[in-house]
Amino acid sequence: MQEVLESGQLTMGPKVAELEELLAAACGVEQAVAVSSGTAALHLAVLALGLEEGDEVLVPAYTFPATANVVALAGARPVLVDVDPSTLNLDPAKVYDAVTSRTRAVLAVHLFGRPLDWEQLQNALPPDVRLLEDAAGALGARWRGMPCGGLGEMGCLSFHPRKIVTTGEGGAVTTSSDDLADAIRRMRHHGIEPRGDFEIAEPGLNYRLSDILCAVGIPQLRRLKELLAARRSVAERYEERLREIEGVDLPSADKGDTHGWQAYVVRLDRAQEAIPALREQGIEAQIGTYALHRLAAFRDQGEFLGASAAFDRAMALPFHTQLTDGELDRVVEAVAAFASE
Numbered sequence: 001m002q003e004v005l006e007s008g009q010l011t012m013g014p015k016v017a018e019l020e021e022l023l024a025a026a027c028g029v030e031q032a033v034a035v036s037s038g039t040a041a042l043h044l045a046v047l048a049l050g051l052e053e054g055d056e057v058l059v060p061a062y063t064f065p066a067t068a069n070v071v072a073l074a075g076a077r078p079v080l081v082d083v084d085p086s087t088l089n090l091d092p093a094k095v096y097d098a099v100t101s102r103t104r105a106v107l108a109v110h111l112f113g114r115p116l117d118w119e120q121l122q123n124a125l126p127p128d129v130r131l132l133e134d135a136a137g138a139l140g141a142r143w144r145g146m147p148c149g150g151l152g153e154m155g156c157l158s159f160h161p162r163k164i165v166t167t168g169e170g171g172a173v174t175t176s177s178d179d180l181a182d183a184i185r186r187m188r189h190h191g192i193e194p195r196g197d198f199e200i201a202e203p204g205l206n207y208r209l210s211d212i213l214c215a216v217g218i219p220q221l222r223r224l225k226e227l228l229a230a231r232r233s234v235a236e237r238y239e240e241r242l243r244e245i246e247g248v249d250l251p252s253a254d255k256g257d258t259h260g261w262q263a264y265v266v267r268l269d270r271a272q273e274a275i276p277a278l279r280e281q282g283i284e285a286q287i288g289t290y291a292l293h294r295l296a297a298f299r300d301q302g303e304f305l306g307a308s309a310a311f312d313r314a315m316a317l318p319f320h321t322q323l324t325d326g327e328l329d330r331v332v333e334a335v336a337a338f339a340s341e
């Protein structure tokens with residue numbers, strides 16, 4: 001950060017390119033474009049699809065609302081698709097059922113860092129439907145050995161503080177398409193051509209990430225494996241303590257996959273009672289994420305039983321690498337009091 005400040009080049013400088021190179025390598029793609037948030041990444045990725053009014057994009061009914069918001073803001077229709085309440089990811093059978101002649105793309109989430117089964121997703125969709133990843137919480141995660149954020153035509157990452165690599169606010173779009181990367185670069189910088197003069201063929205935004213923030217992210221990215229191992233170790237210490245408790249379902253990944261451990265979200269019948277009770281005891285439990293069909297913006301799409309069950313039963317436990325054994329014991333004891341008899 002000091003180097004950036006002394007250089008005088010606070011944005012669109014060499015740290016942006018350095019961060020982008022590390023991100024592309026981490027996701028196994030040709031290009032990464034750093035932007036100001038995960039939401040900005042999703043917004044630009046969806047805009048780059050060139051959707052028209054009436055076009056449909058499939059999104060999970062249980063996800064952070066940005067996944068669906070950006071589709072609506074791009075002038076298309078986010079079509080909610082139910083999730084499997086045991087994986088919390090899109091249910092492939094429901095994806096298959098949701099496809100219409102207007103379906104242009106799917107924005108698939110690896111929720112909380114659990115890799116979505118990419119093959120099942122592909123098999124559920126006609127070949128002309130474009131596959132995008134909301135990998136906001138999945139940097140470092142791998143599906144069958146392949147990095148999340150590199151599975152779809154574009155991947156969207158977030159560097160919000162609850163993510164494995166954080167710049168306070170920040171995000172990136174990953175892709176191996178030069179054309180898409182150029183389009184994203186143009187749109188993050190007012191529509192100005194990445195190479196060439198100051199001509200603006202189409203209007204763009206300012207979604208840039210400053211060199212100061214890129215400098216915060218670079219050393220973390222270099223330590224990505226180490227950071228992931230530290231998070232995995234906290235997950236294992238939770239699991240050792242929680243696995244004997246009847247009625248509490250623990251997060252996991254499919255065999256052969258690597259969980260990204262963005263959050264540690266358990267499932268239990270009394271989660272909605274447990275969350276305020278744990279908070280009362282000074283334990284920062286949270287909801288997992290949102291059931292979009294229960295929000296006013298998306299309520300017109302009906303009931304989604306999987307997403308309702310996911311929301312009602314999910315509870316995110318405190319999750320960071322400084323948690324002590326004593327703190328974990330305390331959290332687990334508090335959770336146990338709400339496990340079903």
Ligand SMILES: Cc1ncc(COP(=O)(O)O)c(C=O)c1O
Pocket residue numbers: 037038039040063064066067109111134136137157158159160170171
């Ligand atoms: C699945 C998912 N998508 C999108 C976002 C939005 O990312 P950001 O907060 O960086 O805008 C988040 C995180 O907050 C997320 O968890």
